[in-house]
Amino acid sequence: MIEFYDVTVMFGGGPPALESVSLRVAAGEFAFVVGPTGAGKSTLLRLIYRDVLPTRGCVRVLGRDMAQMSPREVPHLRRHIGVVFQDASLLPRKTVWENVAFALQVIGASRATILREVPRALSVVGLSDKAYAYPETLSGGEQQRACIARAIVNHPSIVVADEPTGNLDPATSWDVMQVLRHVNAHGTTVVVATHDREVVDRMRKRVIVLDKGRVARDAEDSDYEGVAASSGVFLEGDLH
Amino acid sequence: MKVSPHHLEFFLRETFINIRRNGMMSVAAVSTVLIGLCLLGAMYLATVNLNLWAGQLAQQVEIYVPLQDGLSAQDLQAARQRIEQLPGVESVQFVSRHQEWQELQQQLGRQMDLADFESNPLSDSFDVRVASPEQVPATAALIKQIHGVDKEHVDFGGPLMNKVLALRRVVWLVGGAAVILLGLATLLIVGNTIRLTVLARQREIRLMQLLGATDAFICVPFVLEGVFHGVVGAALAGAVLTASYQALVRWLSASLPFLPLAHAEGLKGLWVLLLFAGVAFGLAGSVISLRRFLAVCEPS
């Protein structure tokens, strides 16, 4: 589904944002990308939806080599990838319903599709009752859920989330993560960049640790530090 | 993608959101289009009228050859033959002073009181037609040397026509230069307005790109905005020019009744020209801005 072969990304001068990164995310997988600020998490995600091209190496997404894809094909690739940002990036003058519908409108979907898919996406993220609210009247967690609804409304194969819980309190973060887990449970591949240690520890998913642009560790069923047992005990109390 | 009314509705709504948000710049863009097109339209109207005038004069080019008073029938016949033998002469028609006097009375009867003249002040004359207007001056010079011709008063429409043609050249030159300059200014300002809209909506454009919208789809509302500026500017320019031209025609036909003037026909062409130019300016301005912006958005 997502394959990186020895990928290096350099922005102008300075040290590379990513260096010799090789990894593979299988269809249906849920993976965290963690690391301190500047480690290269966002760059890694942007490679997936072809917002950045590798300086060296090869990125393949959905079987296609990103470097060989023509600009005309990019919009069609992106229709299979839902993106969720840290700052919800909802359009302030549109209601939640309109924001979610926007994702379908801009790809020229029919009215019937919009009327069918928007309510479905809103119910998946539990926002059906806020459909006609404007983003500014929503809590941070609700905004992120609206953003996830927009990302999944077109049934993408992959959902990419860049620090979706960056500004949220722990309980709300957990809620948002549950929505992503739910999306993943229905077969969508999910890649989440975060430095929210608590969330990662509790989810028990694959964790790719980046440090200064390199993969420092890549472990299945892991926690932030890779010390599974202790954090599991530590989190027991918060879960319920 | 099939474009349906449902898509059109989306595009139009997005376009008007842009225009509303950009209030002052939209007004500025429409005003420049208006000024540029007013100039273009004025030049068009001037050209239409000058062409009409020149065309009419070209048809009328004939040399008026008055004859000396009291010419014998033989002298008259001799003069006629010599004129007919000149190169380029197509026809020579004799006009008696009585005949001409009557025609003049008919033509001008309404505007001039010919009763003021006690007797016929005209003389017998030939109307000489020449194959092409360029030959007229040379032929006229030769005619003046013929015996029996009142050479002081030999006349032809040439100088006036040359003036009309010269005037048309000036209109084209000065007007053309002004239209090009104003056209560039219009493109710049319309382009700049679109650029500001694009910048104001940068986040939305980026979002659309990440949501998988094609560049063509993203551009539509901005191109429509540019075209809107062009069309509104053209409509205003059309209204301004129509009103002022009609007033001008009314005034000119009262004070200069001989001047041939284009009426409604001239105005239909004017609207076509203005709308065409307005749409072209709007399209070009927005496309130039968008191309630059979307090129920047490509990943490197």
Ligand SMILES: Nc1ncnc2c1ncn2[C@@H]1O[C@H](COP(=O)(O)OP(=O)(O)O)[C@@H](O)[C@H]1O
């Ligand atoms: N567009 C860019 N231009 C220049 N440098 C960039 C750009 N994007 C990211 N970087 C640099 O690349 C490195 C990795 O950034 P990023 O992927 O955003 O890290 P993270 O998301 O983990 O904080 C940082 O040093 C950052 O300054």
Ligand SMILES: [Mg+2]
């Ligand atoms: Mg980042």
